[in-house]
Amino acid sequence: xxxxxxxxxxxxxxxxxxxxxxxxxxxxxxxxxxxxxxxxxxxxxxxxxxxxxxxxxxxxxxxxxxxxxxxxxxxxxxxxxxxxxxxxxxxxxxxxxxxxxxxxxxxxxxxxxxxxxxxxxxxxxxxxxxxxxxxxxxxxxxxxxxxxxxxxxxxxxxxxxxxxxxxxxxxxxxxxxxxxxxxxxxxxxxxxxxxxxxxxxxxxxxxxxxxxxxxxxx
Amino acid sequence: xxxxxxxxxxxxxxxxxxxxxxxxxxxxxxxxxxxxxxxxxxxxxxxxxxxxxxxxxxxxxxxxxxxxxxxxxxxxxxxxxxxxxxxxxxxxxxxxxxxxxxxxxxxxxxxxxxxxxxxxxxxxxxxxxxxxxxxxxxxxxxxxxxxxxxxxxxxxxxxxxxxxxxxxxxxxxxxxxxxxxxxxxxxxxxxxxxxxxxxxxxxxxxxxxxxxxxxxxxxxxxxxxxxxxxxxxxxxxxxxxxxxxxxxxxxxxxxx
Numbered sequence: 001x002x003x004x005x006x007x008x009x010x011x012x013x014x015x016x017x018x019x020x021x022x023x024x025x026x027x028x029x030x031x032x033x034x035x036x037x038x039x040x041x042x043x044x045x046x047x048x049x050x051x052x053x054x055x056x057x058x059x060x061x062x063x064x065x066x067x068x069x070x071x072x073x074x075x076x077x078x079x080x081x082x083x084x085x086x087x088x089x090x091x092x093x094x095x096x097x098x099x100x101x102x103x104x105x106x107x108x109x110x111x112x113x114x115x116x117x118x119x120x121x122x123x124x125x126x127x128x129x130x131x132x133x134x135x136x137x138x139x140x141x142x143x144x145x146x147x148x149x150x151x152x153x154x155x156x157x158x159x160x161x162x163x164x165x166x167x168x169x170x171x172x173x174x175x176x177x178x179x180x181x182x183x184x185x186x187x188x189x190x191x192x193x194x195x196x197x198x199x200x201x202x203x204x205x206x207x208x209x210x211x212x213x214x215x216x217x218x
Numbered sequence: 219x220x221x222x223x224x225x226x227x228x229x230x231x232x233x234x235x236x237x238x239x240x241x242x243x244x245x246x247x248x249x250x251x252x253x254x255x256x257x258x259x260x261x262x263x264x265x266x267x268x269x270x271x272x273x274x275x276x277x278x279x280x281x282x283x284x285x286x287x288x289x290x291x292x293x294x295x296x297x298x299x300x301x302x303x304x305x306x307x308x309x310x311x312x313x314x315x316x317x318x319x320x321x322x323x324x325x326x327x328x329x330x331x332x333x334x335x336x337x338x339x340x341x342x343x344x345x346x347x348x349x350x351x352x353x354x355x356x357x358x359x360x361x362x363x364x365x366x367x368x369x370x371x372x373x374x375x376x377x378x379x380x381x382x383x384x385x386x387x388x389x390x391x392x393x394x395x396x397x398x399x400x401x402x403x404x405x406x407x408x409x410x411x412x413x414x415x416x417x418x419x420x421x422x423x424x425x426x427x428x429x430x431x432x433x434x435x436x437x438x439x440x441x442x443x444x445x446x447x448x449x450x451x452x453x454x455x456x457x458x459x460x461x462x463x464x465x466x467x468x469x470x471x472x473x474x
Contacts, residue, residue, distance in 0.1 A: 111357075
């Protein structure tokens, strides 16, 4: 991780699940049934604990006997304390953007918190650097690509968010403050793939570079 | 021995707690309980347990879990002893939860339950408030219910492990405005602290300052602005909190 990113993005890592229209729509019929009863009303949030932090070129351990899936995502680094921020002012609270690879075991169910799936050591890579907000003309028009051993395996665009960045910041900061240095992981699109020990995993987002990680057996 | 974090004259101090909850600063000064701002005694991640008392699971019409139901809290939701917590406007049910908290003292990975207590810094108490109106069936209990600003009082202090000889036999009690409303015992916990340390450390590394909030027994009730809510774990601590309205909380914060 670059020095600037490491120094600035040192707060809590908040993830947003089901924030790509394609992913939500795939499961919408299921979400009308038990145990969900109805589709989510508010952003579906989770926390990646500090032990999950990892960086560019870092090793991610493949847990024995489990399936491991990368989670390409746009990371929004908060630049100043945000409590009860309006949609109109939300982007003023953003310091910049980075790439996040939010590793997880597969999620068959969204009913219970995914601690075992998402909070393993090294399961949240950030990098390669922090790109200041003003260098990205439109964060809702970025291509997101996942490569495994050089082969393109997953692709989407931040144009397909369920909630855009200002709306996420407004809805989240209504009940909890986003602090300087917190990172909002804006979601992983549908089509997560499995990776194996020995694989090189890269996430590329237009204007943000390429985040590389190496999968090694635990 | 009891160890606390306080703020006094703008500075944060690690202190020892003496008789009558007076605190001793490193430079020897002794300050009364009411003279200092009590901060959460630890600031790592909190792993909070849902449905970890059989009676409480029954109260909520759930079968007791076969694997721990853990959810995560981040430091922004913690507040200290003698502080305020806000009840949002227009909600029907906000309830307290009195819980024994185990505080991690050193990195723990793949720890067996026989050795689990070696990894503890000590014990504290939390009040794991929930706004039930906001429950959704996604990552339940979701952050809007459980990770709100200043809605998890923790403290007042950390008690050394050696000072709590039997953590599996402690009385838990909650009072609202002096009236006893919740009473239970840690002996009714489904997954005890050694089990929880073994479970969590089997797939991740627990860090010093991380906390495990072990769940609450039955006896929940609504709280409203003006209420004084006290949660106590026998031999660990008595944690006082006052409920304020949304307007009062945010206007006080603006002034601060």
